[in-house]
Amino acid sequence: MPQTTDTARRITRVTSFDVAEEAGVSQSTVSRALAGDTSISEPTRQRVIAAAARLNYQVNENAARLRRGKTGTLAVVMICRAGQDRKDLNPFYFALLGSTCAAASARGYEVLVSFQDSAENFWGHYEERRKADGMIVIGTSENTPAWEYFGQLDPATNWVCWGAPSDAFPWVRSDNEAGAALAVRHMLVRGYERIVCLGSETSPQRQFKERYDGYASAMRDAGREPVLQRIERGLPREEQGRRAAAALAESGQPFDSIFAVSDEIALGALKELAGRGYGIPDQIGIVGFDGVRAGAWSTPPLTTIESDFETAGALLVERLLAAMAGEPETPRRVPVRLVVRGSTRP
Structure with missing residues (x-):
């Protein structure tokens, strides 16, 4: 059956040339008017906007971004341990991924997410290939080859990271030392005297060392000797x-x-000690760090030091956008708070 003129018009995409004809201006005037070019007079701009509305014209954002040399996309790389099943990724990182995506969306960006764990899939050339305007890298410091790869990217690459093993990278991270000190003070006030840290002072996880340092400093400030029970690597x-x-x-x-340097370590300790008959929190108090959701559902629920996830995502995006704008690099700390639950005395 032949299409009517009206039907054909409905299925034909309206272009800027159609808007130009409707408004009685040139196509370039339409493009500049809709892009907010201040050289276009306000009456002409309003005439173009009205014509675009009558024709239901939609600006091709991808084309507009490419003309400006921008993609409107930020890449987020999640570094995993080599061979790690993605479902076993630390839930902290999924929470951070969610807050980062929300922060990017609030700033008008789409997000391209990639999970990488080995040389076969390491890739960070999003800007060079015009797939993204900048990159955020999140993940474990224990994947040394991954950080070696990203550390060798072109110095002009716009990127920022969470979880980097050293300060040589453009980083955002939790206020780890302050959080650990907060945990120690909480336990001392609750009457606990012999606080042991489950962690490592030599871990490639930079945040673990900072948390141990914060614990040790707070213990010494309270006149007590820090005690470290080391965790096994791998x-x-x-x-x-x-x-x-x-x-x-x-x-x-x-x-x-x-005091455990992560919630997952704390949850493992809680299960082991409860299984051995220790009363928690009366005999043994336990505090973790990270604020992962699983801690709220343990028995008893886990007291923890929680990073402000919303702020963490916002700071990652803000620091990346600052780098993209050519502003100087400024390391940023994310505030933390104590979340008191049932694994410490009331």
Whole structure:
């Protein structure tokens, strides 16, 4: 059946040339008017806008961005351990990914997400290939080859990261030392005297070292000697916590409370000690760090130091946009807060 003129008009995409004809101006005037060019008079701009509305004209944002040399997209790379099943990724990183995507959207950007774990899939040339205007890298410091790869990118690359193993990278991270000190003070006020840290002072996870340093400093400030029960490298976090708690319980080292450098380590320790018959929080208090959702559902619920996820995502995006604008790099710390639940005394 032949199409009517009206039907044909409806299925034909309206172009800027159609708007120009409707408004009685040139096509270039339409483009400049809709882009906010101040050289276009206000009456002409309004005439173009009215013509575009009558024709239901939609600006091709992708084409407009490409003309400006921009994609309107930010790349987010999630670094995993080599061979790690994506469902086993630390839930902290998924929460951070969500807040980062929300912050990018609020600034008018779309997000391209990539999970990378080995040399076969390391890739950070989003700007060069015009796939994104900048890149945010989030993930574990323990994947050394990944950070070596990203550290060798063109110095002109606009990027920022969370989880980098050193300050040589453009970073945003939690206020780890302040958070650890907050945990120690909380436990001391609750009457705990012998606080042991489950963590590592030599971990490639920069945040773990900072959290241990904050714990140790707060203990010394309180006139107490810090005690470190080291976690084993290369294991899932909960298993690290379980094994460290078991080793502590069997060591003869007196303790009545634990500060774990991550919530997952704390949850592993909590399960192990509860299984050995320790009363939590009456006999043993436990505080984690990160504020992952699973901690709210443990038995008892886990007291934790929580990063402000919304601020973390916003700072990652803000620092990246600042780099894209040519502003000087400024490391940024994300504030933390104490979330008191059932694993410490009321």
